[in-house]
Amino acid sequence: MGCDGGTIPKRHELVKGPKKVEKVDKNAELAAKWKYCALSQEKLRRPIVACELGRLYNKDAIIEYLLDKSAERPNAEAVAHIRGTRELNLTDNPEWEGERRNAKGDRYEDIHCGMFICPVVGLEMNGKHRFCYLQTCGCVFSDRALKEVKTEICHKCGDPFKDEDIIVLNGTKEEVDKLREKMEEKRAKAKTKVGFNYDMETFSQLHPCLLHYPQWLPQPSPLQPVTQTLLWF
Numbered sequence: 001m002g003c004d005g006g007t008i009p010k011r012h013e014l015v016k017g018p019k020k021v022e023k024v025d026k027n028a029e030l031a032a033k034w035k036y037c038a039l040s041q042e043k044l045r046r047p048i049v050a051c052e053l054g055r056l057y058n059k060d061a062i063i064e065y066l067l068d069k070s071a072e073r074p075n076a077e078a079v080a081h082i083r084g085t086r087e088l089n090l091t092d093n094p095e096w097e098g099e100r101r102n103a104k105g106d107r108y109e110d111i112h113c114g115m116f117i118c119p120v121v122g123l124e125m126n127g128k129h130r131f132c133y134l135q136t137c138g139c140v141f142s143d144r145a146l147k148e149v150k151t152e153i154c155h156k157c158g159d160p161f162k163d164e165d166i167i168v169l170n171g172t173k174e175e176v177d178k179l180r181e182k183m184e185e186k187r188a189k190a191k192t193k194v195g196f197n198y199d200m201e202t203f204s205q206l207h208p209c210l211l212h213y214p215q216w217l218p219q220p221s222p223l224q225p226v227t228q229t230l231l232w233f
């Protein structure tokens with residue numbers, strides 16, 4: 001050890017204190033992602049939705065944000081993608097007691113007690129375990145449940161789903177990057193479809209016969225309604 005008169009303290013001995021504090025803050029920050037809306041920073045309360053990047057929001061906050069046409073909207077950069085949100089079907093944690101009061105009467109809340117649990121294995125959704133939602137039905141499960149009980153039918157509501165419908169909630173930076181890539185790919189595809197719908201003139205110059213044989217066009221053809229593909233914008 002340093003400071004005994006004979007040795008010089010090493011750097012890691014000197015910085016030990018602050019490092020520990022940083023770790024606690026990081027844990028609290030992680031836990032907060034599961035408790036607070038990523039847009040309004042208010043406490044999460046039903047109805048709760050998730051975006052394609054796996055972030056959690058209050059549905060009210062999203063609606064308010066989309067209706068607000070004023071130029072100065074908060075986090076405009078960070079939430080440019082929130083149109084593709086899905087309402088979540090969450091399972092309440094019977095242990096959750098909400099805010100409590102200590103002996104002095106101050107309100108406090110156990111930040112590590114999750115409001116929701118996995119309906120299959122009972123793990124708490126408190127940031128300590130990986131959780132995912134199904135884009136098809138919005139049901140939420142722990143990653144462990146999805147891995148242990150391999151199925152293509154939702155454990156909670158019985159809707160069919162595929163592996164690509166599973167979105168990790170509050171994933172790592174790498175996972176979010178992957179989800180963003182997937183989202184952009186999906187939107188680019190939707191854009192191409194809209195292009196076929198609206199840019200028939202250019203398209204027919206390349207393939208004049210297509211104007212007479214629209215059934216050769218990729219689906220959805222111009223004869224089908226385009227509302228579904230337009231929803232992505």
Ligand SMILES: [Zn+2]
Pocket residue numbers: 089134137138139154155156157158159
């Ligand atoms: Zn489901």
